[in-house]
Amino acid sequence: NAGVTQTPKFRILKIGQSMTLQCAQDMNHNYMYWYRQDPGMGLKLIYYSVGAGITDKGEVPNGYNVSRSTTEDFPLRLELAAPSQTSVYFCASSRATLYNEQFFGPGTRLTVL
């Protein structure tokens, strides 16, 4: 099993550009999450999904959108990138939330200039 995979590993965007961060898992997990981690800071939840077709906002959803059309994939869309979105983005998945380990992907380092 590959676990949780993310692409790309690194990306530099110009202000106002858009992009999609890809996330996939092959563990048949129902729950998937997107976090951002700013330098020296903790993990902030952007969006999460409890199953295909169901998404909900986390702590910091502004400037982002998500979709969940399959169990395996959970892409994160950035529209009109801003310097404040410079961060490392982690995707994670779990079987459920209660008492279940979240498995993280390797992360995408995004810089907006």
Added chain:
Amino acid sequence: GENVEQHPSTLSVQEGDSAVIKCTYSDSASNYFPWYKQELGKRPQLIIDIRSNVGEKKDQRIAVTLNKTAKHFSLHITETQPEDSAVYFCAGLYGNKLVFGAGTILRVKS
């Protein structure tokens, strides 16, 4: 509100000494409190967790204690080794979401 506070933000210990990291949580947290370790440049990984029906859980050199009355839980690492150097995050479960503390940078000096 949904809040987890973590202290200290940095911790330096001598190899072989113990390290303790403490987290407090707000009222609405559910009954599950995990700890994640993140090595430099790597992804976070679960190292231990505790459910609120127990007061302590151990796994080799790592232990977590939970005080529900005071609403805090702590990570204890004994006989620290250089490979324990990392950032440690506590978290509390609020509904379907984990809320993470800000992290503790642990440096083990050899």
